[in-house]
Amino acid sequence: MTDFLARCRAILVDNQLVITDADGMAPYLTDWRGRFTGRARAVLRPGTTEQVARLVRLCAELHVPVVPQGGRTGLVLGSVPDVSGEAVVLSLTRMNRVREVDAANRTITLDAGCILQQVQDAAAAEGCLFPLSLAAEGSCTIGGNLSTNAGGTAVLRYGNTRDLCLGLEVVTAQGEIWSSLRGLRKDNTGYSLRDLFIGAEGTLGVITGAVMKLYPMPRASITALVAVSSPAQALALLTMVQDHCGPALTAFELMSQVCMDLVAKHYPDLPHPFRHRHPQYALLEVASSESEEHAVGLLEGAIGAALEAGIAADAAVASSVAQSRGLWQIREHIPLAQAAAGKNIKHDISLPVSSIPAFLEATDALLLRAFPGCQLVTFGHLGDGNLHYNVAPPDGVAHDDFLGHQDAVNHIVHDSVDRFGGSFSAEHGVGALKRSDMARYKSAVEVRMMQAIKQALDPLGIMNPGKILPPGCVA
Amino acid sequence: MTDFLARCRAILVDNQLVITDADGMAPYLTDWRGRFTGRARAVLRPGTTEQVARLVRLCAELHVPVVPQGGRTGLVLGSVPDVSGEAVVLSLTRMNRVREVDAANRTITLDAGCILQQVQDAAAAEGCLFPLSLAAEGSCTIGGNLSTNAGGTAVLRYGNTRDLCLGLEVVTAQGEIWSSLRGLRKDNTGYSLRDLFIGAEGTLGVITGAVMKLYPMPRASITALVAVSSPAQALALLTMVQDHCGPALTAFELMSQVCMDLVAKHYPDLPHPFRHRHPQYALLEVASSESEEHAVGLLEGAIGAALEAGIAADAAVASSVAQSRGLWQIREHIPLAQAAAGKNIKHDISLPVSSIPAFLEATDALLLRAFPGCQLVTFGHLGDGNLHYNVAPPDGVAHDDFLGHQDAVNHIVHDSVDRFGGSFSAEHGVGALKRSDMARYKSAVEVRMMQAIKQALDPLGIMNPGKILPPGCVA
Incomplete structure (x- = not known):
């Protein structure tokens, strides 16, 4: 294995890009929430797709497990190695180049290691919107977003990460490079390999690049907080506002009174729009391509109708983009207030x-x-059926x-x-944490198909072993 | 093989559902455009998913190839058998039940054999829009739409069939039933098998049911025809109108002067909005959730800006939903006028x-x-990059x-x-017709992965053999 490390160093040229000392590896081995620390032979930090391919070919030759890693913000232990110390961590964060923004095609082509915030900024610099948005956007990478099919707060209007992707560049488990980086909105030529690698959490290959969709930047987004008497009334409100606003409705979040109380207790400086307490609150966002006034008018019209119909109990509509930020902050501070209150048992x-x-x-x-x-x-994201x-x-x-x-x-x-016909993992994925749920809730035929696909594309079982497939499945 | 047919009859109970006479089989053996006629052992017409599963198990046992078939409107010979006479045609058209419309979840659950028009109507009856729309909608089935990932005229706003599907029911090549008919907008629990069966043209299994997304019904859709001097100006118009209208822009079609002349010659009663001839024309549609007036105003505003900027040379904006229909008819009559003019060589x-x-x-x-x-x-559909x-x-x-x-x-x-980085099949698929293009234009690594997946899920090679994978690929 000294031979293995020497060959890694030969591929990456700069010795510092093959990290083997405990202190240097430590940040790559512990998960985001600090609940688990694995071990590894080495952390490898390639800078090009070609280097990734050569490293994976070497790992395949020597049967060394590969754990692809992005910003390490996942919540299900999908991007850290197990405790065996057999694997290498393949960190993609040095590959962080925006390869191309094609405003006329409404696409952006990226290295997998680009930080989500960087992608949003690169799109905005060309007058376009990259709509994926989530709490970890300052640290997570687009490769990680793709590998976990990340959700976030804009899914109601723009879909999950899968829906935003037009093509991928992937290093296969054999160390070959496959590219579909063509930026096509229609392409019906065989099986959708793209959709197979998206959400596969690095168990079938390494995503090294992607073409993502861009959208016209709305002129203004306006937010309202609406008090309702029950989840059923929140649902009635959702239906009514969707019928009224169509695709202009870009977010519909639900929060219980318990959440509001938690935020009020730990962040007393945030806005308190209502005099009375209510069982549930909906946070709505409407975007307009026309003007701020149009967005305010559309939202006021929808909520006025809901108040009149007795669906909404009370409402605060922001009168500007600036006021809208304040209302969003209430929603965004729930996880922080929860953390301040102490650990709890979470479900996505x-x-x-x-x-x-x-x-x-x-x-x-x-x-x-x-x-x-x-x-x-x-x-959570009521409009997507996703509850935290x-x-x-x-x-x-x-x-x-x-x-x-x-x-x-x-x-x-x-x-x-x-x-109730739901899923035990809406947007966080399976990783190592929810494999037993796969065994408990997935049908035998579904698990068998997944196993057959894993075996077909990664017959040596070197790609992120111990993730996704239930325990006992042999690749 | 008399034994095989007897067992088919035992499964389907009614002998008339196992068709073996030449006259009875004929309509199932010839493709839509009448270019090819295959042969078959029998045409089987199951009425339930359980019957499909039992038939596929029987075919697997006896190694009888299975050609799943919907409305037989495909254009690439994907749903008709070859001339060997070895296969059975599995026609899904008897399975045409709308299983459930859940307006609050904005979903519709369907048998695969439902006709697309029937799906649109069932959604509309509940005040919802099912946006998939294409020329064959009066005959094609949703199972065929899914198996070919059909496109159509609403892709710009609503995506391809893949983007409209939340879950499938599939009979695997082993005759097992797998269902993901849960109607979830987020579900990150392993590989996206759904997306693998979508677009697989029946080569991996038989789609027997689906949950599809519904949308709020827009209040009004308004159309304009805009004359431009070149494709580059049409593209500039697209960018400008998208920035102006955002998601309200639901269609953007391009037609050359040759197309307009053809339609004018063969259908002289259709509208002729312009006095002068122009090199290119764009047909735009804007939908509003608010009102007809809002849609007209939004479209007029966008086109006024384009005329002022010199991007548009002339324009006719419909002032009502009724006038809009007339403009669409010009676009819809291009294929008919082409057919009237005589055969030509088509590319999608x-x-x-x-x-x-x-x-x-x-x-x-x-x-x-x-x-x-x-x-x-x-x-074609300029907004999607798709040209006919x-x-x-x-x-x-x-x-x-x-x-x-x-x-x-x-x-x-x-x-x-x-x-130019494009695809030889945008929305029609590969079928038997474009297999040689797969060999010519797909990379070796991509074909190998597709072959590995085919082998993994259909190791006997009984599902729609001779489709999609290039000649010489053995399943």
């Missing part, structure tokens, strides 16, 4: 939008029966003690999700 | 939108040099004689498409 679930009221009623009841007094911190359904301990129970119930809580929540 | 190609002006200039010149006087009937680039004989040359040059013309066009 999705459901048919129409099932969410019944799901919440049933699942809240199950949890309160099993853990009397537990606190349900429920918020988090369970905090009852008053007086220590957060760390409550985490001991994690498996029991997970089973109650995910079993209920399954009964 | 896509390019980066920004490359279309240079592509047309270069390729028109190559063709006119090779076939002096040939007529280029170019129209058709070549008709010079005046005085018989259409049938000119068809003898088909291979040479195809090579000139597709080689040029390849140089």
Whole structure:
């Protein structure tokens, strides 16, 4: 294996790009939330697709497992190695070049290691919008976004990362380079390999580049916070506003009173638009290609109708883009307020939008029966059917003690999700953390097909082993 | 094999659903454009997913090839059997039940054999839009749309069929039933099998059901016809109108003067909005969730700006939904006028939108040099980079004689498409007709991956053999 490292150094030329000392490797081995630290033979930092291909060919020759890594902001332990110390981490962060912005084609071509924020900025510099937006945008990479099919706050209007991608450059498990970086909006020539690598979490190959869609930049986005009496009323509001605003509705977030209280407690300087407390709140955003006035008028019209119909109980419509930022901050501070309050048990679930009221009623009841007094911190992207359904301990129970119930809580929540036809991972992926959920909730035929695909494209099983496929599946 | 047919009859119960006589089979064996007639052992007409599964298991046991078939409107010989007479045709048209419309989830769940028009109507009955729309909508099935990832006239705003699908029910090549009919907008739990079966043209399994997205029904759609001096000006118009209208722009079609002349000649009763002739015309459609007046105003504003900037030479904006229909009819009658004028050599190609002006200039010149006087009937979905680039004989040359040059013309066009980074099949697929293009234009690594996937999911090679993969590929 000294031979292996010597050959890695020969490929990367600069010895510092093959990191083997403990201190140098440490930042690459621990996950974002600090819950797990793996081990590795080395961290490799290639600068070109050709170098990635040569490194993967070497790893294939010597059967060395490869863990591709972007900004390491994932929440399911998908981009860190296991504790065996067999694998190498392949960090893509040096590959951070915006290759091309083609404003007339509304596309941007990128190295996989570009930071999401950098992509947004490069698009904006050409007068275009790259709509993918999520909390980790200052650190996560587009390659990671693609490998996990990231969601975020603009999915209602623009879709998940998959929907924003027109083509990929991939280094296969054999170390070959495959490119579909053509920027085509239509191309029906065989199986969609692109969609197979998207969301595969690095288990089939290494995404090294991508062509992503750009959109016209809206003139203005205006936000409103609307109080409603229940999740069912929030759903009625969603339907009404979608019918009224069509594609101008770009976000529809749900937050319970518990979330609002948490934010108010930990961030007292943020806006408090309402005098009274309400069971649920919806945060809406409307974008207009015409003007700020048009966006305000459209949103006011929709919410006026909802107030009149008794669907909305109260509402605060921002009168400017600046005021809109303030309302968004309430939503954005929920995870921070949660962290300040102490650890809780998190779930990233999705459901048919129409099932969410019944799901919440049933699942809240199950949890309160099993853990009397537990606190349900429920918020999320209602328009996408995606809830961050988090369970905090009852008053007086220590957060760390409550985490001991994690498996029991997970089973109650995910079993209920399954009964309501939902998914145990909406936008975070599977990684190493949710493999047992794959075994519990996926049908045998689905797992068999996934295993057959893994075996077909990575017969040696070197690409990010121990991720996605349930335990016991041999690649 | 009498045993095989007897077992088919036992599965389908009604003997008339196993068709073996020549007259009864004939309609299922010839392609839409009447260019090819295959042979088959039998045509099977199952009524349920369970029957499909049992038939495929039987075919797998006896190694009988299966050709899944929907409305048989494909243009690349993808849904008819070859001449060996070994295969059975599995017609899905009896499975035509709308299983569920969930207006609050904005989804519709369907049997694969539902006719596209029926799906549009079922959505409209619930006040929703199912946006997929194409010329064959009165006969094609949603299963065929999915298997070929159909495009059509609403792709600019709503995407291809792939983008409209949330989940599938599939009978695998082993005769197992896999379902992801959950209607989820986010679900990151492993490889996207859905996207693998979409566009696979029945070569990996049989799509028997689907959940499709619905959208709010716009209040009004308004159309304009705009004359421009060149494809480059059409592209400048597209960029300008997209910036002005955002997602309200739902279609942007390009037609050359040759197309307009053809339509005027064969359909003199259709509208003639302009006094003068112009090199190119763009047909634009804007939809508004607000009102007819809003749609008209938005479109007039965008086109006024284009006239002022010298991008548009002349324009006719419809003042009502009814007038809009008339303008669309011009576009819709191009293929009919072409057919009336005689056979020509057709190409369904896509390019980066920004490359279309240079592509047309270069390729028109190559063709006119090779076939002096040939007529280029170019129209298509400019907003999607998708051209129907058709070549008709010079005046005085018989259409049938000119068809003898088909291979040479195809090579000139597709080689040029390849140089400009495009695709030889934008929305029609590969089928049996374009397999040699797969060999000519796809990289070896891409073909190897497709072959590996075919082998993994259909190791016996019974699913629609002789389609998609290039000749010489063994499943």
